Amino acid sequence: MHRNVAVRSDKLRQQARGRRDRKSQVKFAGFSVGDFVLVGSVVNRPTKLALHWRGPCQVTRVITDHVMETQQLVPPYEVTVHHACRLKMYHEGGREVTEDLEAQIAFGDGGFHVERLDEARCVDGQHQVLVKWLGLDDEESSWEPAANLLDDIPVVFRKWAAANKEDPAVAALIKTLDFP
Structure with missing residues (x-):
């Protein structure tokens, strides 16, 4: 009897996983080391669903398929860890960080210093x-x-x-x- 319950449970679990895997509504972008991304941070006001996009930052390490370590391109060169849902592709990797890009980053983060x-x-x-x-x-x-x-x-x-x-x-x- 227990064997039948275990077999049935495994079969139902595999069916549920298959249904979830076939759903295409939620897809995260695949980032690789060297990609430039914008990092979304939650704004405390007026709604907790609002995001403020900062950056670009560079992906320095892929921890899992959906968790990346990013580094700021301007001082203080802070390294932070973010889920893929909080990252947005800015530019493919392989591009050098130039003075123009640093100026754009500094201005794009707010405009006033x-x-x-x-x-x-x-x-x-x-x-x-x-x-x-x-x-x-x-x-x-x-x-x-x-x-x-x-x-x-x-x-x-x-x-x-x-x-x-x-x-x-x-x-x-x-x-x-x-x-x-």
């Missing part, structure tokens, strides 16, 4: 930081939400906050955003 962070304030319960933009005049500096800066430029923002933690406004935003 932070020259420095000046001061902090709290308006209606929202912590803001005065940002001096690279290439723009001091008069064009703008107050940006601290949470956005922490998401967009975490290394720069954390270094600035650590260097200015004696400032009461900076100390308050460190406590509110809950980072060391």
